[in-house]
Amino acid sequence: MAASLREVRVARGKGLRELARMVRILPQLLSAWEKGQRVPQPEDVARLLGALRVDDVTYDRMMRLARHARDDNWLDSNPSDLPPALSGIVEYERTATRITMWSLAVLPGILQTPDYARDVLTNAEIGLAQADAMLVARLERQRILVKPEPVRLTAFLGEMAIREQIGSAEIMSDQMDHLTRVADLPNVSLRIVPRNIGYHPGLIGPFVLYEFGSLPPIVHLESSHATAFLHDEDVVRDYRRQAKILANRALSEDATRDLFREVAR
Structure with a gap:
């Protein structure tokens, strides 16, 4: 919800202080809402959306988020557009x-490389416009691996993920060449979990x-029709x-790189 609040404000061309003044709240409070440090009440969100004059679809989506923002766990059972599910992932x-x-x-x-991602999205039975938007977002998200203070990524990949031909x-x-390059980044650990090793x-x-510096960790689960x-x-x-x-079942990082090169041939 925090990410969506900020997206809506920026899309409407309003500065944080300007919007805070419009709804008569402290800019610090609005900033805390947009950072996820504090949770606004649904009526607070309604005031913000009214001041921004959002359309009915955006209003309904944002109010649904506001009503469930305090839930311990949250399930989006129909992620039909980029937000809220993808907006949350991008912010995390x-x-x-x-x-x-x-x-x-x-x-x-x-x-994923652009070609791999495009093949996945175009075969996912979603609209072309949505697939294009998701492709752009997916490629933008990869920048977190090479930004000045990059995230530390540990990715365990099932062997099927590199053996199954996509495209x-x-x-x-x-x-596979791309995975080999990514695996060489000092902040990234890629390790293959072999097939046929039992349950x-x-x-x-x-x-x-x-995992975050000062906030509790979050687990994200996704299926074809729901995101939790x-x-x-x-x-x-x-x-x-x-x-x-x-980690105990996976190949070493070096053995994983060797497997990437073998599959790439």
Whole structure:
């Protein structure tokens, strides 16, 4: 919700102090809402949206977020446009100090080449305009790996994710070359979890764990029709445990690079 509040304000061309003055609140309070440091009441969000004169679709979406913003865990069961689900992910990626992710069968968006991403999105049964918007957002998100103070990324990848051909053989070869380059970044650890090693919790499904400097960690789960953000301490602890299990089963970083090169041939 914090990310969407800021997006709506910027889209309407309003400065933070200007909007705060319009609704008669302190700029510091509005800033805290936009940073996710404090949670506004639904009536506060309604005042902001009224001052910004947003359309009905945006109003309904934002009010739905406002009503559920204090929930321990949040589920978006129909992420039909970029926000709120993707807006939340972008904000988590932008502000996280460490990201740990597990992907079983498809490479995560933050590691995809444009051609790989385009093939995934165009075959996902979504509209062309939405696919284009998601492609642009997906490629922009990758900048967190090379910004001045980059996030520390640990990505466990199922072997199927690099063996399954997405697009042409050339696309996959380029994708493997890209993974090799990313794996050389000092803030990135990529490790393949081999096939046929028996049961492990990762077989249940992918996850992303976001950790922050001064805020509680968040787990992100995604399926074809739902996106969940989990904050419960016990849930987060369980996914930390899953990450440790995957680390024990995964190939080393060097062996992973060798496998990328082998698949790229």
